[in-house]
Amino acid sequence: MNVHEYQAKALLREFGVAVPEGRLAGTPGEAEEAARALDVPVVVVKAQVHAGGRGKGGGIKLAKSPSEAKKAASEILGMTLHTPQTPPEGKIVRKVYVEAGSDIARELYLAIVLDRAEESLAIIASTEGGMEIEEVAERTPEKILTVPVDPNLGFRPYQARRVGFGLGLDAEQVGRLEVFLEGLLRLFVERDASLVEINPLVVTGSGEILALDAKLNFDDNALYRHPQIAELHDPDEEDARELEAKRIDLAYVGLDGDIGCMVNGAGLAMATLDMIQVCGGSPANFLDAGGGADKDKVKEAFKIILRDPKVKAILVNIFGGIVRCDLIAEGVVAAAGELGVGVPLVVRLQGTNAAEGRKILAESGLDITPAETLGEAGEKAVAAAAG
Amino acid sequence: MAILCDASTRLLVQGMGRMGRFHAGLSIEYGTRVVGGVAPGKGGQTIDGIPVFDTVERAVRETDANASVIFVPPPGAADAILEAADAGIGLAACITEGIPALDMLRAKKVLAGSSMRLIGPNCPGVVTPEQCRIGIMPAQITKPGPVGVVSRSGTLTYEAVDQLSRLGIGQSTCVGIGGDPIIGTTFTDALALFEADGATEAVVMIGEIGGSAEETAATFVQQKMSKPVVAFIAGQNAPPGKRMGHAGAIIAGGKGRASDKIAALEAAGVAVARSPAEIGETLRKRLAR
Numbered sequence A: 001m002n003v004h005e006y007q008a009k010a011l012l013r014e015f016g017v018a019v020p021e022g023r024l025a026g027t028p029g030e031a032e033e034a035a036r037a038l039d040v041p042v043v044v045v046k047a048q049v050h051a052g053g054r055g056k057g058g059g060i061k062l063a064k065s066p067s068e069a070k071k072a073a074s075e076i077l078g079m080t081l082h083t084p085q086t087p088p089e090g091k092i093v094r095k096v097y098v099e100a101g102s103d104i105a106r107e108l109y110l111a112i113v114l115d116r117a118e119e120s121l122a123i124i125a126s127t128e129g130g131m132e133i134e135e136v137a138e139r140t141p142e143k144i145l146t147v148p149v150d151p152n153l154g155f156r157p158y159q160a161r162r163v164g165f166g167l168g169l170d171a172e173q174v175g176r177l178e179v180f181l182e183g184l185l186r187l188f189v190e191r192d193a194s195l196v197e198i199n200p201l202v203v204t205g206s207g208e209i210l211a212l213d214a215k216l217n218f219d220d221n222a223l224y225r226h227p228q229i230a231e232l233h234d235p236d237e238e239d240a241r242e243l244e245a246k247r248i249d250l251a252y253v254g255l256d257g258d259i260g261c262m263v264n265g266a267g268l269a270m271a272t273l274d275m276i277q278v279c280g281g282s283p284a285n286f287l288d289a290g291g292g293a294d295k296d297k298v299k300e301a302f303k304i305i306l307r308d309p310k311v312k313a314i315l316v317n318i319f320g321g322i323v324r325c326d327l328i329a330e331g332v333v334a335a336a337g338e339l340g341v342g343v344p345l346v347v348r349l350q351g352t353n354a355a356e357g358r359k360i361l362a363e364s365g366l367d368i369t370p371a372e373t374l375g376e377a378g379e380k381a382v383a384a385a386a387g
Numbered sequence B: 001m002a003i004l005c006d007a008s009t010r011l012l013v014q015g016m017g018r019m020g021r022f023h024a025g026l027s028i029e030y031g032t033r034v035v036g037g038v039a040p041g042k043g044g045q046t047i048d049g050i051p052v053f054d055t056v057e058r059a060v061r062e063t064d065a066n067a068s069v070i071f072v073p074p075p076g077a078a079d080a081i082l083e084a085a086d087a088g089i090g091l092a093a094c095i096t097e098g099i100p101a102l103d104m105l106r107a108k109k110v111l112a113g114s115s116m117r118l119i120g121p122n123c124p125g126v127v128t129p130e131q132c133r134i135g136i137m138p139a140q141i142t143k144p145g146p147v148g149v150v151s152r153s154g155t156l157t158y159e160a161v162d163q164l165s166r167l168g169i170g171q172s173t174c175v176g177i178g179g180d181p182i183i184g185t186t187f188t189d190a191l192a193l194f195e196a197d198g199a200t201e202a203v204v205m206i207g208e209i210g211g212s213a214e215e216t217a218a219t220f221v222q223q224k225m226s227k228p229v230v231a232f233i234a235g236q237n238a239p240p241g242k243r244m245g246h247a248g249a250i251i252a253g254g255k256g257r258a259s260d261k262i263a264a265l266e267a268a269g270v271a272v273a274r275s276p277a278e279i280g281e282t283l284r285k286r287l288a289r
Helices: A005-014 A028-038 A066-076 A133-139 A157-166 A171-190 A220-225 A240-247 A266-278 A295-306 A325-340 A354-363 A374-386 B018-029 B056-063 B074-086 B101-111 B155-166 B187-196 B213-224 B258-267 B276-288
Strands: A022-025 A043-047 A060-063 A096-100 A104-115 A120-126 A144-149 A193-204 A209-211 A215-218 A251-254 A259-263 A285-288 A313-320 A345-351 A368-371 B010-014 B033-038 B050-053 B067-070 B091-094 B117-119 B125-128 B132-135 B144-151 B171-176 B202-208 B229-234
Touching: A005 A022, A005 A096, A005 A171, A005 A215, A022 A028, A028 A043, A028 A066, A028 A096, A043 A066, A060 A066, A066 A096, A104 A133, A104 A144, A104 A171, A104 B101, A120 A133, A120 A157, A120 A171, A120 B101, A133 A144, A144 A157, A157 A171, A171 A193, A171 A209, A215 A220, A220 B074, A220 B101, A240 A251, A240 A295, A259 A266, A259 A295, A259 A374, A266 A285, A266 A313, A266 A374, A266 B155, A266 B202, A266 B229, A266 B276, A285 A295, A295 A325, A313 A325, A313 A354, A313 A374, A313 B155, A325 A345, A325 A354, A345 A354, A345 A374, A345 B155, A354 A368, A368 A374, A374 B276, B010 B018, B010 B056, B010 B074, B018 B033, B018 B067, B018 B132, B033 B056, B050 B056, B056 B074, B067 B074, B067 B132, B074 B091, B074 B101, B091 B132, B144 B155, B144 B187, B155 B171, B155 B202, B155 B229, B155 B276, B171 B187, B187 B202, B187 B213, B202 B213, B202 B276, B213 B229, B213 B258, B229 B258, B229 B276
Parallel strands: A259 A285, A259 A313, A313 A345, A345 A368, B010 B033, B010 B067, B033 B050, B067 B091, B091 B117, B144 B171, B144 B202, B202 B229
Antiparallel strands: A022 A096, A043 A060, A043 A096, A104 A120, A104 A193, A120 A144, A193 A209, A193 A215, A251 A285, B125 B132, B125 B171
16 A cells, blocks of 8 residues: 655654655645745645655655745646656645655655565665666666664664674764664554655755655555554545545456456466467456355446446456356356346356356356357457457 | 385374364375374374374374374464474474464475475365375376376366366375465475376476566576476466465565466466366377477
């Protein structure tokens, strides 16, 4: 789960990590008020959306007075922001964060990640602040410093010394970085983050260390033990269908094509998308109905698939292990009967109770195209969508 | 011979809830020696004919169990894994989906100093055809034979096994290693076991987007394996930044693409099926060579 910059900075503050002062505003008037209250020569008005690269898209503006802050906010609020990280349709800005401007001497990069390959936590640091870290890794890997952190030991001061002196900080600044890093790691571990990224991390003219931007990502699987983090979720930042699917415990990802897919299991669901592409078609979605798929779930899954107006055919691909194919078949029949699926339906049932399932489909009187193998299912679905 | 489990395996079931009981029953039906269950507070009872114990330690002492299958819900799953290791269990398969990544990271560091091998979590378990079923796989689709199967996915494993069985090609052992970012046994670990196993002549490896375990496995195949390996990578057209069902199936920061994994595997001499319908056929052709 992602959170907004203003939420991330409030959490950083809670863990003793230095951030510039700032206030949230939902209207130009509130932005003016926020700038006045901050009482600094320069404020930065920043669009609050879940995407990087906001500055290039016009979502970040400097203001030298409260009235300038009001004007900047009126330009940003309500705008549709396009950055390399937003979806093609862009993102509508509903809130801005008004922050005290900083006297920047150096821009650095600092992150804490879960390093899958090393099966460890890791601090990633670089002198190339403000740049995409993937780009730095590609072009100048020698400028990236990685320091592993044992998840059972947590932060150790030497790690801050390795990072700080590695970044060319002086002894006093390294001392400040130690406090900063200790807080970041405590936040990561105590709130089950999956990514903490400070880009840029700045050293000010007076040698202070500040998080100028902050991106926090939390482990969805751990949200049950952090209700205060779960509350930070902003439904406006998510695809409506993905949100609806999550509510009923289905994994759904919208895609560009015209063949709706309902599959059990994530791996088989991905392979079904691959199968459609191999057959020359294009899938409209990824949908994993999960191990507990039954009649009601199948019906709900159909509703979500059919919400997408691009869908010209639906492919149901079930390999029953825990899932029973007869229950799936009942769901398909109920959904097709009650929802009036107006597009061709190709159904492949294999595994547990597949024969019973196929019988239910055949006797339903509904126009359902059965398929025996995965290859056959893909071909028939692509042909059906082509009409 | 086979890897991980065989007819002599003595299995415990940790978590005797609806799922645990249902699959314990199917495993017994398949001929697996299920020697006990663990359910705190229910020690001394017998559930579905299975003696139940309060702790794994007690269960091991009483039954001499050497393997365990874990159905404990996410908040207690990592604890259940560590309890099994502490009790001297040799092999644990954790079926549970949705364990916090940090819990697994911590548990894995502890397991590095223990003698227990962990399969999963978020996996379908292990089947050695006609000998032992640990987990939730539909074992009836497997048949004994010379091909080892290792996969990050559940249902896609069934698909691959089904394709092999239909071609008349049996399996030595089928292992689902799980779809989470941090797992006990990796592709490389499983490949090493298959390479050393006398009953295995070839391996089918089913990977997916996310992480770099397939790339690491490719290096292992190239440097250490004499047996032929055939692969499929799911998610060839998955959009970056989107989690595709499994917690670990995500292309992030330009890493974890299917195309990179396929390239690495092919460079290592692995025959990679481009269509998921041709996993079995790709193996048949590779064996005929």
